[in-house]
Amino acid sequence: MHVRNYGVPLVTGTVAKQVREIVIIIFSAFLVASGLRLFLIPHQLLSGGVAGVASVAGYLTNPKFISLIYFAINLPILIWGFIVVGKKYICLSMLSVLATTWFLNIIPVVQLTKDPILASIFGGVIIAGGVGFSLRAGGSSGGFDILGSIITRKHDIPMGSVLFVMDGLVILSLGFFKSWDSALYAMLCIFVKSRVVDMIHIRHVKLTCFIVTKERDRMLESLTRLPHGVTVVNTEGGYSHEGNAMLMTVTTRYELATLRKTILETDPKSFVNVLQTVEIVGRFRRMV
Numbered sequence: 001m002h003v004r005n006y007g008v009p010l011v012t013g014t015v016a017k018q019v020r021e022i023v024i025i026i027f028s029a030f031l032v033a034s035g036l037r038l039f040l041i042p043h044q045l046l047s048g049g050v051a052g053v054a055s056v057a058g059y060l061t062n063p064k065f066i067s068l069i070y071f072a073i074n075l076p077i078l079i080w081g082f083i084v085v086g087k088k089y090i091c092l093s094m095l096s097v098l099a100t101t102w103f104l105n106i107i108p109v110v111q112l113t114k115d116p117i118l119a120s121i122f123g124g125v126i127i128a129g130g131v132g133f134s135l136r137a138g139g140s141s142g143g144f145d146i147l148g149s150i151i152t153r154k155h156d157i158p159m160g161s162v163l164f165v166m167d168g169l170v171i172l173s174l175g176f177f178k179s180w181d182s183a184l185y186a187m188l189c190i191f192v193k194s195r196v197v198d199m200i201h202i203r204h205v206k207l208t209c210f211i212v213t214k215e216r217d218r219m220l221e222s223l224t225r226l227p228h229g230v231t232v233v234n235t236e237g238g239y240s241h242e243g244n245a246m247l248m249t250v251t252t253r254y255e256l257a258t259l260r261k262t263i264l265e266t267d268p269k270s271f272v273n274v275l276q277t278v279e280i281v282g283r284f285r286r287m288v
Helices: 007-043 049-060 063-084 087-106 116-136 144-154 159-177 180-200 216-223 253-266
Strands: 206-213 231-236 243-252 271-276
Touching (some): 007 049, 007 063, 007 087, 007 116, 007 180, 049 063, 063 087, 063 144, 087 116, 116 180, 206 216, 206 253, 216 243, 216 253
Antiparallel strands (some): 206 243, 206 271, 231 243
């Protein structure tokens, strides 16, 4: 009897995925550090979050200590997150914090633009890219991202909106301790950052999928391998009067590509209608 060995491809695929996640996390850390060193720090602006708290402390003491303060504040948050959230998520977040701290030390402070408004906008976009991609990879940039991930996992609240509220508190401190002009510029940066993060981090967006198929059993078997539940409704075609099955499932926009692939592989002739869901009441498995 001939037995195929699927162990090696599975391990290879897992290793490749882990390497890809690590590369994304390091690149995201580079984006965060670049946004700070090239746009915000030269104008003494903030990006919000722990980086913002570290920046305020650095502006009041010495900017060269920002990276060390950033790491010191993140450390207890990472330890707490390790207990509450999960090992993989926090390990990737720790890698992000370490890489960001390192990049903050090696990237020189260069004022690419003299306009603080442009610095706020482009700094916010670049930092948001780093935050969003790290979240997509299964980690975070540390600090407030961990707190935001805990909140969005339990409630259907956009990550960017959560960060916007927490970052606002940091902005108030900059206004009190330094100047309100700098605080308003920083608010612009944080607003841009929150919107870009919501564009990249889309796990909070829920979608309801209605799948009409004649391959009821095969489709049901395929969909039950995915994380979310399935409801089956027996239907009849209004034109053909033939019996069909309609399967309903709720997923996230982040997982839609996987669901679409599963449906087409199971029954290419199926009819699928995807609607955005406003609210979910009851049991639903949320992604971190």
